[in-house]
Amino acid sequence: MTQSLSKQASLQILARRSAALVTLAFGLSLVAAPAAQAAPLKIGMTFQELNNPYFVTMQKALNDAAASIGATVVVTDAHHDVSKQVSDVEDMLQKKIDILLVNPTDSTGIQSAVTSAKKAGVVVVAVDANANGPVDSFVGSKNYDAGVMACEYLAKSIGGSGEVAILDGIPVVPILERVRGCKAALAKAPGVKLVDTQNGKQERATALSVTENMIQAHPNLKGVFSVNDGGSMGALSAIEASGKDIKLTSVDGAPEAIAAIQKPNSKFVETSAQFPADQVRIALGIALAKKWGANVPKAIPVDVKMIDKSNAKGFSW
Structure with a gap:
C-alpha cells in the first residue's frame, strides 16, 4: 500500500x-x-x-x-x-x-x-x-491502464464468467501495452477465459471480418476487447449481425464510439478515452x-x- x-x-x-x-x-x-x-x-x-x-x-x-x-x-x-x-x-x-x-x-x-x-x-x-x-x-x-480499465469493465459486463477475445492491432508499444493491461485484468477474473486473439489491424473492414471469424469459431463468445475504436466499429457490426449478446469494450473515446455507446441496448459498453x-x-x-x-x-x-x-x-x- x-x-x-x-x-x-x-x-x-x-x-x-x-x-x-x-x-x-x-x-x-x-x-x-x-x-x-x-x-x-x-x-x-x-x-x-x-x-x-x-x-x-x-x-x-x-x-x-x-x-x-x-x-x-x-x-x-x-x-x-x-x-x-x-x-x-x-x-x-x-x-x-x-x-x-x-x-x-x-x-x-x-x-x-x-x-x-x-x-x-x-x-x-x-x-x-x-x-x-x-x-x-x-x-x-x-495505455496499460487503458487496457486494464477496458477489460475489468468487460469482465464485469459479462457477469464475471464466460469466453472473451481480443481484437489486436499493429504491434507498436501503445497497442502492446493495451493488450498487456487487458490480459492482466482478465487474469484477475477466474471465471473469464481468453479464447482468441486476432489482429484486426485497427481498421473497420478488417476488424469486421476478423470478428465474424472469431464469433463463428467460438459460439459461446461473450465479450470482445478491441485495441482501438476504429476497429471496434467493425467488431460492433459483426456482433450486431450475429444477433448474439456479446459485449464490446475498446480504447480511444472517438466520437463514433461515444455515439454507439449511447444507443439503446448497445453491445458497445465502454471505451477507455484518451x-x-x-x-x-x-x-x-x-x-x-x-x-x-x-x-x-x-x-x-x-x-x-x-x-x-x-x-x-x-x-x-
Whole structure:
C-alpha cells in the first residue's frame, strides 16, 4: 500500500511539474514574441497516419497552439510507412525546423531520423508512441491502464464468467501495452477465459471480418476487447449481425464510439478515452521549455478516462 501511495504521489508531482513547464514554455515564448516575429519558430510534426479522427484532432490542436505563439507548422503523414516517415523528417530538417514532434509508425525504425534531428540541434518530443533514439521527452497516454480499465469493465459486463477475445492491432508499444493491461485484468477474473486473439489491424473492414471469424469459431463468445475504436466499429457490426449478446469494450473515446455507446441496448459498453489534443499541447509546451533551456522530464503520462453509458453524453476530445 505504501509503495502504491508513493507511486501515486510521484505521478502527481510529475503532473504538477509538467503543468508548470508548459506554463513556463508558453510564457517564455510570449516574452520572446518580438524576436519570434522576425524569425518565427518552425515546428515539424510527423504523424503515423492522418486517416484517423484521433490524429486529426491532434493536428488541429497543434495548429491552434502554434498559431497562438506565432509559430509555423509543417505536418506530414507517414501512411504507416517508416521509410516515408524517415524521409519526411529529413525534408523537415532541410526546412530548418526548430522543434520536431514525432508520432512514430515504428519506434525502432524512426531512430535514425531522431538522431539526425538532434545532431541538427532540433528539440525532439515523441507523442502518443515513444521513439527510440535521443528524444528529449515523451508524452503519451497510460495505455496499460487503458487496457486494464477496458477489460475489468468487460469482465464485469459479462457477469464475471464466460469466453472473451481480443481484437489486436499493429504491434507498436501503445497497442502492446493495451493488450498487456487487458490480459492482466482478465487474469484477475477466474471465471473469464481468453479464447482468441486476432489482429484486426485497427481498421473497420478488417476488424469486421476478423470478428465474424472469431464469433463463428467460438459460439459461446461473450465479450470482445478491441485495441482501438476504429476497429471496434467493425467488431460492433459483426456482433450486431450475429444477433448474439456479446459485449464490446475498446480504447480511444472517438466520437463514433461515444455515439454507439449511447444507443439503446448497445453491445458497445465502454471505451477507455484518451485525450489527443491534450497530448500534443503538453508535448509542444515541453518542447518549448526545452528550447528555452529548461530541464524537462523524460516522460509525461497522460491519464485515460472510463466512458460508458452513464457519462458518454457530452464527452468529446
